[in-house]
Amino acid sequence: MTTELYVYYKVAPAQARAIKAVLQAWPQVRLLRRAGEPETWMEIHTGPDAEASVQALAALLAPHITGPRHVERFEPVVLTAP
Incomplete structure (x- = not known):
């Protein structure tokens, strides 16, 4: 089974550009921000x-x-009966 890792953290607005620059080199990583809480x-x-x-x-x-x-790990739930 493939584990998915969700990592969240706070970003100061002044650092957003630097973080985006780093993450552009990691296209396999999805980046989201919390709705209503852009930091x-x-x-x-x-x-x-x-x-x-x-x-x-x-x-x-x-x-x-x-x-x-903060790192959280999730695994798929198997929906078929064993």
């Missing part, structure tokens, strides 16, 4: 390299985000 951003990582991309981006983005990165 909360979320990355969605999928596929076999998801863990590695989360860790690599943590190091690259650390100087640009406010506070910690």
Whole structure:
């Protein structure tokens, strides 16, 4: 089963451009922001390299985000009976 990783964190408006520049080099990562709260951003990582991309981006983005990165892992639910 493929695990999906959801990573969210706070972004100061002055850092948004720098973060976008870093993430442009990671087209496999989806980037969202919370509706009504534009300073909360979320990355969605999928596929076999998801863990590695989360860790690599943590190091690259650390100087640009406010506070910690929160990582949550989700797995698919099998809908067919065993």
